[in-house]
Amino acid sequence: MKIGIVGCAGRMGRMLINAVLDTEGAFLAGGTEQPGSAFLGADLGGLAGRIDQDLTVGDDPNALFTLSGAVIDFTSPAATRHHAVLAVANRTALIVGTTGLSHMDEAVLTDAAGSVPVVYAPNFSVGVTLAMALTERAAAVLGDDYDIEIVEMHHRHKVDAPSGTALGLGRAAAAGREVALDDVWCRARDGHTGARPKGQIGFATLRGGDVVGDHTVIFAGDGERFEIGHKASSRMVFAKGAVRAALWCEGRAPGLYTMRDVLGL
Numbered sequence: 001m002k003i004g005i006v007g008c009a010g011r012m013g014r015m016l017i018n019a020v021l022d023t024e025g026a027f028l029a030g031g032t033e034q035p036g037s038a039f040l041g042a043d044l045g046g047l048a049g050r051i052d053q054d055l056t057v058g059d060d061p062n063a064l065f066t067l068s069g070a071v072i073d074f075t076s077p078a079a080t081r082h083h084a085v086l087a088v089a090n091r092t093a094l095i096v097g098t099t100g101l102s103h104m105d106e107a108v109l110t111d112a113a114g115s116v117p118v119v120y121a122p123n124f125s126v127g128v129t130l131a132m133a134l135t136e137r138a139a140a141v142l143g144d145d146y147d148i149e150i151v152e153m154h155h156r157h158k159v160d161a162p163s164g165t166a167l168g169l170g171r172a173a174a175a176g177r178e179v180a181l182d183d184v185w186c187r188a189r190d191g192h193t194g195a196r197p198k199g200q201i202g203f204a205t206l207r208g209g210d211v212v213g214d215h216t217v218i219f220a221g222d223g224e225r226f227e228i229g230h231k232a233s234s235r236m237v238f239a240k241g242a243v244r245a246a247l248w249c250e251g252r253a254p255g256l257y258t259m260r261d262v263l264g265l
Contacts, residue, residue: 002029003246004068004092006061006083007075009039009047012097012235016072017048019239026243028053029068035059065090070246073098074238077105084112093117093249095242097124099164113256117249121259122164124241128215129259131230132172135217138228139176144199146219146226148173153206153214161205162187169217170201 003020007013008031020026031044037059045053058064065071065086070093073083080098085108087094093116096109109120123129139148150173152166162170167181174181179199186202196202213232218225232238241259248262 001025001069001247001250002027002067003243004029004064004071005031005044006064006071006073006079007033008044008057009033009037009042010074012074012239014048015235015239016074016242017044018050019236019243021045021048021050021053023240023243023247025247028055030055030058030064032058032061032064062086062090065092068092070095070249072242072246074242077101081105081108084108084118087118088112088115091116093246093252094119095245095249096120097122097238097242100160101164110256114254116254117252117257118255119245119249119257119259119262121241121245122168123213123238124245124259125230125232125237126241126259126263127237128165128168128230128232129241129263129265131215131217131228132168133260133265134228135169136172136176138217138219138226139173140178141176142219142221142226144177146221147196147200147202149202149204149218149220151204151206151214151216151218153208153211155210155212156208158207161207162203163205163213163215165213165215166203166205169215170203173201173217 005016020028033039039057042057043052044055045051072095074097150166150169152163171181184201186200216229218227245262
């Protein structure tokens with residue numbers, strides 16, 4: 001399958017280039033950056049520290065979608081909305097790892113999934129995907145006698161909070177309890193907050209250093225505490241998972257999928 005990468009010159013984009021080049025059955029279709037980028041015209045192989053691939057960075061995402069069987073998008077909400085439209089127009093599978101999407105942004109992906117395969121995940125790591133499945137199961141078994149708190153830490157440059165992965169874990173916990181996360185979550189606490197409401201799912205956000213991504217789901221009961229945790233030491237786990245998702249889309253019917261679908265969980 002030919003795989004295109006939007007936002008190819010960024011830190012994640014370069015890792016995606018390497019992941020495509022290192023994956024059997026995956027071929028690099030090209031990559032794009034925003035108009036005016038200093039990287040326009042650069043060879044994609046050179047960007048990733050590899051030999052030249054005779055593919056240069058362009059600024060026309062529509063052309064990239066035309067050439068690709070799937071496009072991987074770890075960009076920004078506004079860009080992702082535009083890419084969803086291009087995916088439909090070109091009948092190209094779309095793999096979305098962009099975080100910070102609003103409900104309206106997610107609705108755009110849902111609409112696109114009526115025409116093409118869309119894999120949308122807050123985290124493409126195989127380990128995190130398993131942690132989400134375990135969190136949903138644990139929440140169902142333990143019930144609301146156990147308080148759920150989700151703690152996440154990322155590098156100082158991350159711009160959205162809580163992280164998309166933390167929210168994904170929260171949604172998994174809420175699904176296990178058969179409630180909507182929006183009805184039970186607490187994003188932050190400050191001042192005189194009063195006692196913790198039963199059934200609440202709390203979030204704590206930490207930022208600093210170069211932390212790739214640490215997440216812990218805490219189930220705190222009377223007399224015991226149960227935790228599900230994941231620590232990423234390299235972004236390459238996200239890149240490999242995204243390429244795996246792209247290959248999985250080949251021949252797949254239109255629909256909105258997650259990494260749990262890709263892994264059969």
